[in-house]
Amino acid sequence: MVGGPFYQVRLGRKDGFLSKSTRVKGNVPESNMGTSEIIALFGAKGFNVQETVALSGAHTIGFSHCKEFANRIFNYSKATPVDPTLNPRFADGLKxxxxxxxxxxxxxxxNDLMTPNKFDNMYYQNLPRGLGLLSTDRDMIVDSRTKYFANLYAKNQTLFFDAFARAMEKLSVLGIKMGRNGEIRRRCDQFNNIVT
Ligand code: HEM
Structure with a gap:
């Protein structure tokens, strides 16, 4: 519906028997992380820097709640309340x-001010213009390990689409449960055998 590449979606991912919100932290990236933390987190799941940058291009669609970037526009530092790497007009709009x-x-x-409902490579084109919404987005063109790929995908949408599709296929089989592990739920929001 929003455009972007096609990729194979394998069927049959099973659900686990344990579902706790406390197990989320440390397994998903957060908006206040530095690039080293992001690279380490994705690395621990088997994704290299190139794949990490490609997956981050998902921020070409969707939105983020203000609390995720509020520090960049209201209290960045004592000297400059607004993050100086933000485009000033963009910062005013966000404020x-x-x-x-x-x-x-x-x-x-x-997340992508320019084409919010289109899956394209605008996410990467936004970054050098100070239009990255999260500080993790901005950092993609700051850190020496990630900026090569961010600049590459800004220039070449086909390379981005190919890399994104491959990385999403890989992500879809991350930690799959085999054999007796996990189950196919009869109701997607409930274990089959509820222990009381
Ligand atoms: C690189 C590290 C990443 C960080 C720090 C990050 C962080 C965030 C945050 C804080 C939000 C806003 C959530 C909210 O306010 O409700 C968000 C939204 C989103 N993220 Fe990420 N994310 C990262 C990588 C990814 C990846 C790998 C994908 C998918 C492949 C992704 C897809 C999305 C999408 C689609 C949204 C919009 C959701 C919506 O509109 O409801 N992000 N991300």
Whole structure:
């Protein structure tokens, strides 16, 4: 619906018997992480830097809640409350949009300001213009390990699409459960045998 590459989606991923919100932390990236942390986190799951940068291009669609980037527009540092790497007009717009995010935590901003509903390589083109929304997005063109790939995908959408599709296929089989591990739930929001 939003465009972008096609890739094979394998069927039959089983659900586990343990489902706890406390097990999420450390397994998913967070907006306040530095590039080394991001690379280590993806690396621990078997993804190299190139794949990590390609997957991050998913931020070409969707949105983020203000709390994920509020520090960049309201209290970046004592000297500069606004992150100086942000495009100033973009920062002004975000400040207006997020003015009341404390009382209304649902307020959000598009991850890709330019083409929010189109899966393209605009995410990467935005970065050198100071239009990356999260600091982790901005860092993609700052860190020497990631910037080569971010610049490459900004220039060549076909390379991005190919890399994204391959990495998504790999992501889809990450940690799959085989044999007696896991089950196919009859209801997707419930274990088959509920222990009381
Ligand atoms: C590189 C490290 C990454 C970080 C730090 C990160 C962080 C975030 C954060 C904080 C949000 C906003 C969540 C919210 O406010 O509700 C978000 C949204 C999103 N992320 Fe990531 N993410 C990363 C990588 C990825 C990857 C690998 C994918 C998929 C392949 C992805 C896909 C998305 C999508 C589609 C959204 C929008 C969700 C929506 O509109 O509801 N992100 N990300």
């Amino acid at each position: 207006m949009a997020c003015a009341n995010y404390g009382s209304n935590p649902t307020v959000s901003a598009f």
